[in-house]
Amino acid sequence: MEPFVFFGGKGGVGKTTVSCAYALRCARDGERTLVVSTDPAHSVTDVFDQQFDDSPQPVGGVDGLDAMEIDPEDEVTRHLDEIRQDLSEQVSASMVNEINRQLEMAHGTPGAYESALFDRFVDVMRNSDPYDRVVFDTSPTGSTLRLLGLPDLLEGWIDRLMHKRRTSIDLFEKAAVGNNEPRRVMEGDPVLARLQGRKEFFEFAGSALHDDAAFFLVLNPDELSLNETERAIANLQEKDLAVRGLVANKLTPSPDPDEDGRGARYLRERVETETERLETIRSEFEPPLVAEIGWRSSEVKGDLLADVADELDIETTAEPPTHV
Amino acid sequence: MDLADRIETFRETLDEWLRGLYHGMITHPSYEKIEKEAEDAEDAFILACFPDAFGIPSPVSYYTAELLPYLEDEFESWERRLWDRGTYLERKGQQYHF
Numbered sequence: 001m002e003p004f005v006f007f008g009g010k011g012g013v014g015k016t017t018v019s020c021a022y023a024l025r026c027a028r029d030g031e032r033t034l035v036v037s038t039d040p041a042h043s044v045t046d047v048f049d050q051q052f053d054d055s056p057q058p059v060g061g062v063d064g065l066d067a068m069e070i071d072p073e074d075e076v077t078r079h080l081d082e083i084r085q086d087l088s089e090q091v092s093a094s095m096v097n098e099i100n101r102q103l104e105m106a107h108g109t110p111g112a113y114e115s116a117l118f119d120r121f122v123d124v125m126r127n128s129d130p131y132d133r134v135v136f137d138t139s140p141t142g143s144t145l146r147l148l149g150l151p152d153l154l155e156g157w158i159d160r161l162m163h164k165r166r167t168s169i170d171l172f173e174k175a176a177v178g179n180n181e182p183r184r185v186m187e188g189d190p191v192l193a194r195l196q197g198r199k200e201f202f203e204f205a206g207s208a209l210h211d212d213a214a215f216f217l218v219l220n221p222d223e224l225s226l227n228e229t230e231r232a233i234a235n236l237q238e239k240d241l242a243v244r245g246l247v248a249n250k251l252t253p254s255p256d257p258d259e260d261g262r263g264a265r266y267l268r269e270r271v272e273t274e275t276e277r278l279e280t281i282r283s284e285f286e287p288p289l290v291a292e293i294g295w296r297s298s299e300v301k302g303d304l305l306a307d308v309a310d311e312l313d314i315e316t317t318a319e320p321p322t323h324v
Numbered sequence: 325m326d327l328a329d330r331i332e333t334f335r336e337t338l339d340e341w342l343r344g345l346y347h348g349m350i351t352h353p354s355y356e357k358i359e360k361e362a363e364d365a366e367d368a369f370i371l372a373c374f375p376d377a378f379g380i381p382s383p384v385s386y387y388t389a390e391l392l393p394y395l396e397d398e399f400e401s402w403e404r405r406l407w408d409r410g411t412y413l414e415r416k417g418q419q420y421h422f
Contacts, residue, residue: 079386083389083390083392083393086390086393087392087393089393090393090394090396091393091396092396095396095399095400098399098400098403099392099393099396099399102374102377102389102392102399103389103392105374105376105377105385106374106376106385106386106388106389107386107389109376109381109382109383109385109386110381111381111382111383111385111386112386115383115386115387116386150383153383154383154384154387157383157384158384158387160372161369161372161373161384161388164365164368164369164372165369167365168362168363168365168366168368168369169362170362171358171359171361171362171365172359172362172366174358174362175355175358175359175361175362176355180355183359183362184362190394191391191394191395194390194391194394195391198387198390
C-alpha cells in the first residue's frame with residue numbers, strides 16, 4: 001500500500017488513537033514508521049506517554065517507530081524569522097521597517113497556519129527516506145480537507161504570478177532602447193526563481209498526495225459523525241483523492257444476554273442503533289469499513305493500543321514512494 | 325573657413341538636431357510608454373502578491389512574503405506610485421504629450 005497514510009475525521013472521534021495504533025502495527029510488522037501529528041491539540045504525547053516535538057523521536061519500547069508533532073504556530077514563527085534573516089541581508093535599513101509591516105500582515109492572515117502546516121508536512125513527505133511508512137494524524141476534517149486542496153489552487157496561483165512577473169520584466173527589457181540598461185532583467189531574476197521553486201514544491205505535493213497517499217476516515221456511530229464522513233468522502237473525491245477505508249471507533253459493547261438491568265437495556269438499545277448505522281455505512285458508503293473498534297473504559301495507551309492495533313484490518317506493507 | 329568646413333559644421337548641427345528631434349518625438353515617448361506599461365504590469369504583480377495591504381486576505385500572501393526581501397525597489401516604487409496616482413485615467417494620460 002502507499003507509503004503515506006492519512007487519518008482524518010471529525011473532532012474527537014479518536015483519530016490519534018487509530019493512527020497511533022496503525023503506526024504501531026506497521027512498526028511491529030517490520031516497517032520503519034513515523035507518526036506525524038498535525039493537530040495543534042497534541043495528543044500523540046498522551047497516547048505514548050512521552051514528550052515529542054517537531055523532529056522525529058523514537059517511541060520508547062517500540063522498535064522502528066518514531067513520532068513527531070507539528071505545531072503550526074512554531075512553523076509560522078520559523079518562516080517569519082527566515083524571511084527576516086533574508087530581509088536584513090538584502091534590504092537597506094530604511095526599507096526594512098516598511099517591509100516588515102507587510103511581512104507581519106502576511107503572517108497574520110487566516111491562511112497562515114494552514115500554509116505553515118502544509119509546508120511542514122510536505123517537507124516530511126519529501127524527506128521520508130529513512131522511513132517505509134509515514135502516518136499522518138490530521139486535524140479535524142474541515143481544515144485538513146482545505147489543506148489537501150491547496151496544491152492545485154496554489155499551483156495555478158503561482159503560475160499566474162509568474163506570468164505577471166514575466167510580462168513586466170519583458171516590458172522593462174523592451175523599454176531599454178538603445179544602450180540603456182533595463183531596469184529589470186529576466187535572466188537570474190530572484191523573484192522568478194523563488195516562484196519557480198515554490199511551484200515545484202506544490203507540484204511535488206500534488207503528485208505525492210495523489211499517487212503515494214492513502215486516506216482513511218475515522219468515525220463514530222452517530223448521526224453527526226456519519227454526515228460529516230459522507231461530506232468528507234465527497235470532498236476528497238472531488239479533489240481526486242479516494243478514501244481507502246472507514247474506521248468505526250467507540251462502538252458500544254453489548255451486555256451479556258442474561259443481564260436485564262437499566263444499564264444493560266440502555267446498552268442493548270444503543271448497540272441496536274449502532275448496528276443499524278454500521279449497516280448504513282456498509283450499504284451506502286463506498287469505502288469499505290476496515291475496522292470496528294469497541295469503546296474502552298480507560299484511555300487507550302500501552303497494551304490497549306496494541307489491542308486496538310490488532311483490530312485494524314489495514315494492510316501494513318509499504319511500497320516505496322514514486323515521487324521523491 | 326572655407327566652404328568644405330562650413331558644410332561640415334552645418335551637417336554636424338543638422339545631424340544633432342535630427343537626432344534630438346528623433347529622440348524627442350519617437351524614442352523617448354515610446355521608451356516612456358513602454359516603461360510606464362512595465363510599471364503598471366509590476367504594480368499588478370505586487371498587488372496580486374500582497375492584496376492584504378488593502379485588507380483583502382490572500383491565501384498566498386504567506387508564500388509571497390518570501391519574495392519581499394527581493395522586492396525592495398519594486399515595493400518602494402509601488403507604494404510611491406500608489407500615493408501619486410489620482411485616477412487610473414490620469415496615469416494613462418501622462419503617457420501622451422499633447
